Amino acid sequence: MSKPLENVEVALFVTCLVDINRPSVGFAAVKLLEQSGCKVVVPNAQTCCGQPAYNSGDKQSTKDIAKNVIRAFKSFRYVVAPSGSCAGMIKKHYPELFADDPEMLLEAQDLAARTHELVSFLNDIADFEPDDVKLDKKVTYHDSCSSLREMKVKDQPRELLGEVDDLELIEAEDREACCGFGGTFCIKYSEISEEMVDQKIANLLATKADIVTAGDLGCLMNIAGRLSRKGHKMKVLHVAEILAGMGDKPGIAEGRD
Amino acid sequence: MQVTSRKFKENAHEAMQDENLRAALGRVKEGFTAKRAEAAADLPEFEDLRDQARDIKDHVLENLDYYLEYFEKKVIEAGGVVHWCSNAKEAKETILKICRDVDAKTVTKGKSMITEEIGLNKFLESEGIEPIETDLGEYIIQLADEPPSHIIGPAVHKTKEQVTELFHEHHQQYGYTEREEDAEKLVGEARAVLRHKYVVADVGITGANFLVAETGSTAIVTNEGNGDLTQSLPKTHIAVASIEKVIPTLEDVSTVMRVLARSATGQEMSVYTTFSTGPKRSDDIDGPENFHVVLLDGGRSEMIGTELQELLRCIRCGACMNHCPVYHAVGGHSYGWVYPGPIGAALNPQMVGIEEARHLPNASSFCGRCEEVCPVRIPIPKILRHWREKAFEQQISPKPERWGIELWGFFAKRPWAYRLMTKVAVRVLGLMGGKNGKIKSLPMNNGWTAVRDLPAPQGATFMEQWKKQEGR
Ligand code: SF4
Numbered sequence: 001m002s003k004p005l006e007n008v009e010v011a012l013f014v015t016c017l018v019d020i021n022r023p024s025v026g027f028a029a030v031k032l033l034e035q036s037g038c039k040v041v042v043p044n045a046q047t048c049c050g051q052p053a054y055n056s057g058d059k060q061s062t063k064d065i066a067k068n069v070i071r072a073f074k075s076f077r078y079v080v081a082p083s084g085s086c087a088g089m090i091k092k093h094y095p096e097l098f099a100d101d102p103e104m105l106l107e108a109q110d111l112a113a114r115t116h117e118l119v120s121f122l123n124d125i126a127d128f129e130p131d132d133v134k135l136d137k138k139v140t141y142h143d144s145c146s147s148l149r150e151m152k153v154k155d156q157p158r159e160l161l162g163e164v165d166d167l168e169l170i171e172a173e174d175r176e177a178c179c180g181f182g183g184t185f186c187i188k189y190s191e192i193s194e195e196m197v198d199q200k201i202a203n204l205l206a207t208k209a210d211i212v213t214a215g216d217l218g219c220l221m222n223i224a225g226r227l228s229r230k231g232h233k234m235k236v237l238h239v240a241e242i243l244a245g246m247g248d249k250p251g252i253a254e255g256r257d
Numbered sequence: 258m259q260v261t262s263r264k265f266k267e268n269a270h271e272a273m274q275d276e277n278l279r280a281a282l283g284r285v286k287e288g289f290t291a292k293r294a295e296a297a298a299d300l301p302e303f304e305d306l307r308d309q310a311r312d313i314k315d316h317v318l319e320n321l322d323y324y325l326e327y328f329e330k331k332v333i334e335a336g337g338v339v340h341w342c343s344n345a346k347e348a349k350e351t352i353l354k355i356c357r358d359v360d361a362k363t364v365t366k367g368k369s370m371i372t373e374e375i376g377l378n379k380f381l382e383s384e385g386i387e388p389i390e391t392d393l394g395e396y397i398i399q400l401a402d403e404p405p406s407h408i409i410g411p412a413v414h415k416t417k418e419q420v421t422e423l424f425h426e427h428h429q430q431y432g433y434t435e436r437e438e439d440a441e442k443l444v445g446e447a448r449a450v451l452r453h454k455y456v457v458a459d460v461g462i463t464g465a466n467f468l469v470a471e472t473g474s475t476a477i478v479t480n481e482g483n484g485d486l487t488q489s490l491p492k493t494h495i496a497v498a499s500i501e502k503v504i505p506t507l508e509d510v511s512t513v514m515r516v517l518a519r520s521a522t523g524q525e526m527s528v529y530t531t532f533s534t535g536p537k538r539s540d541d542i543d544g545p546e547n548f549h550v551v552l553l554d555g556g557r558s559e560m561i562g563t564e565l566q567e568l569l570r571c572i573r574c575g576a577c578m579n580h581c582p583v584y585h586a587v588g589g590h591s592y593g594w595v596y597p598g599p600i601g602a603a604l605n606p607q608m609v610g611i612e613e614a615r616h617l618p619n620a621s622s623f624c625g626r627c628e629e630v631c632p633v634r635i636p637i638p639k640i641l642r643h644w645r646e647k648a649f650e651q652q653i654s655p656k657p658e659r660w661g662i663e664l665w666g667f668f669a670k671r672p673w674a675y676r677l678m679t680k681v682a683v684r685v686l687g688l689m690g691g692k693n694g695k696i697k698s699l700p701m702n703n704g705w706t707a708v709r710d711l712p713a714p715q716g717a718t719f720m721e722q723w724k725k726q727e728g729r
Contacts, residue, residue, distance in 0.1 A: 010606075013503065016669075016679075017717055018721045019679060019718050019720055020679050020682060020686075020714055020718055021712060021714050022681055022712075022714070022715055023715055023716070023717070023718060023719035024715060026719040026723070027607030027719070027722075042720070042723050044672065044720070044724075045672045046672065047668070047669045047670075047671075047675040048665075048669045048675075050669065052662060052664065052665055053662055053666050053669070054262065054642070055623065055642070055645065056644040056645060056649065056654070056659075056662045057642070057644075057647070057648055057649030057650070057654065058646075058649050058662050058663070058666065059646050059649075059658075061662065061663070061666035061669075061670070064666070064670045065666065065669045065670055068669070068670060068672070072672075093332060094637075102444060132438060133263050145622070145624040145625055145626075146622070146625075148306055148471060149624075149625040149626075149628075149629055149700060150625070157316040157657075176369065176583055176626075177580045177622035177624075177626075178622050178626070179584070180481065181622065182621070182622025182623055182624070183622075183623075184461050184658075184707075185619075185620070185621065185622045185623070186622070186702060186705065187502070187704030187705050188620075188658070189266070189269075189619070189620050189704075190704040190705070190708045191269065191270060191273065191708075192273075192576055192583055192586050193270060193622070193708060194707075194708040194709075195586040196582050196583075196586060196622070197708070197709070199582070199585075221711075221712055224709075224710075224712055225695075225705070225708075225709030225710045225711055225712060226708065226711070228695055228709050228710040228712075229708070229709045250694075252712045253693065253694065253695050253710055253712035254694065254696035255693050255695070
């Protein structure tokens with residue numbers, strides 16, 4: 001059976017955290033997109049979506065960064081990011097950013113319309129199904145705020161995880177509550193962030209799952225960093241890694257292979 | 258009230274050490290969120306109603322002068338008086354004058370955030386008039402001499418044990434010598450003490466959830482019925498409200514009310530909804546002889562036509578704070594002014610100045626839950642961001658923070674420099690992470706490592722590795 005996106009060019013927006021901290025998420029994304037038949041391109045001129053500047057109130061820098069992203073991803077039918085937060089930035093906030101600049105606004109809207117969060121793209125557009133992936137573990141899924149509220153990602157990751165052989169999905173209490181990451185928030189207000197992440201990990205640990213997963217590396221690094229600091233053994237993986245059959249690789253904050 | 262928003266971080270630190278407060282906040286979180294979710298799920302048209310409520314409020318804000326003047330006309334027709342006050346000082350003096358004219362010694366008060374906003378109680382006290390709060394929560398914090406910590410539950414930060422102690426301390430003069438520990442009996446005790454005050458009060462002051470233009474009525478919703486007694490027993494009733502509370506028709510009131518209580522407490526309706534139209538008429542059995550409406554602008558008209566206009570849709574339901582993880586962590590007093598939680602973080606910079614309130618819009622993870630539950634769909638995160646931009650433009654944000662962002666921006670705008678920087682960064686971080694792959698402390702970034710380990714990068718950047726692989 002032919003796949004809906006056979007040979008369609010899809011540009012990967014790697015995201016700065018994945019680029020620097022966990023390239024395996026990027027490679028997992030490439031693998032999943034290729035399994036869906038897409039031709040993956042990684043534009044070399046990409047950097048960061050601009051959220052650190054945007055959330056710090058530096059609108060001018062954000063615009064400059066956004067222009068760079070818009071330019072880098074101009075010619076692709078689809079742009080996919082393994083992060084609800086970065087995809088949300090492009091899809092929801094770029095058009096807001098250029099509201100008073102008609103020319104750029106058109107370009108921003110155009111990019112916004114082509115941009116997708118990875119898991120929802122795989123599920124809703126690419127008709128993807130995990131290819132013979134097996135993981136005999138209990139897994140709980142954390143709904144990251146941007147994925148859930150900006151990108152309306154909720155059922156898609158659950159559906160896809162449900163298709164991984166032997167994987168048991170356990171839902172945590174308050175799974176839609178923020179983990180306390182919030183970009184620079186977790187650094188500027190670390191004490192409040194600590195309170196939030198402690199609530200989060202208490203709910204995650206209560207599931208007795210082996211693995212916690214989510215679609216945003218920021219949240220996962222926050223959760224993994226706190227679990228590690230507290231000496232908990234729960235493994236932390238990006239949902240793309242699980243779907244790509246990398247579930248047995250070391251988790252975030254777990255050291256190297 | 259004394260503004261302490263500048264000390265938000267210190268306030269929050271103290272709050273998070275307070276075990277009583279943590280217990281109380283735990284109940285806010287569990288109780289209110291579950292009830293709202295149920296109420297919303299039980300009403301299929303809830304989301305449509307939210308749209309309607311938003312549209313009604315928007316329509317009013319677009320035509321505010323018209324509806325306010327219409328409201329005044331109707332109040333006068335009903336025999337009441339409207340006082341237009343541009344700021345807190347004018348409002349307080351107006352209220353004082355009305356009290357003086359009837360030679361008032363005591364006033365009873367129903368729950369009103371506006372009188373908190375203008376600091377009415379302290380002012381009346383200083384003028385020799387005794388204000389008595391009749392809403393149970395307001396009464397508790399009046400005894401404790403504290404500001405409210407929540408807009409619908411002013412005393413949610415108090416545990417039952419603390420209330421026992423407060424009542425024991427203040428009610429002995431009325432013959433209650435035993436420490437009462439049963440919650441229901443505590444309520445009974447407060448009622449009995451207050452009952453007698455209603456009768457002697459010369460003036461009753463209430464807030465208003467709505468000012469109905471069509472009829473010139475003020476409307477309040479409560480769960481205790483104290484508002485009814487406050488406004489109908491004394492000879493003079495003063496309703497104090499800010500200008501954006503006006504609403505065209507009774508029909509509109511009923512639409513907005515359908516989302517108000519559900520969002521606030523998960524009730525279909527609050528227990529009491531009371532409309533007041535003018536003073537007692539000749540054939541009325543009871544009611545006040547004088548009816549005054551004190552209308553406060555308090556900086557609101559300046560918000561019309563700006564990015565902040567949407568904030569004026571707020572119907573003060575409290576849902577945003579009930580669902581806010583930051584509010585759950587730090588409680589209402591940390592915000593340092595009358596309005597706490599997300600709505601406070603968005604509104605207070607306008608009311609007390611962005612320099613004073615700089616922390617409030619910053620202390621948010623932008624999780625978006627406030628906007629998700631707000632019955633009138635106020636885009637609170639967008640407004641918080643607006644304040645961050647203002648603070649950045651005016652160079653109010655701390656320098657190191659600005660430098661950090663500028664440096665990051667420098668690289669993010671230049672892909673070639675960015676590639677180089679990330680290449681170096683992963684190597685340095687990789688070395689710091691050592692064999693364990695995690696960094697326990699980072700000199701430049703101790704906000705992260707104070708709380709959690711930093712996972713070290715896996716190895717070379719994705720872009721480096723991808724480049725090597727290209728042409729696979
Ligand atoms: S901002 Fe919205 S949720 Fe918050 S109190 Fe106002 S109406 Fe309620």
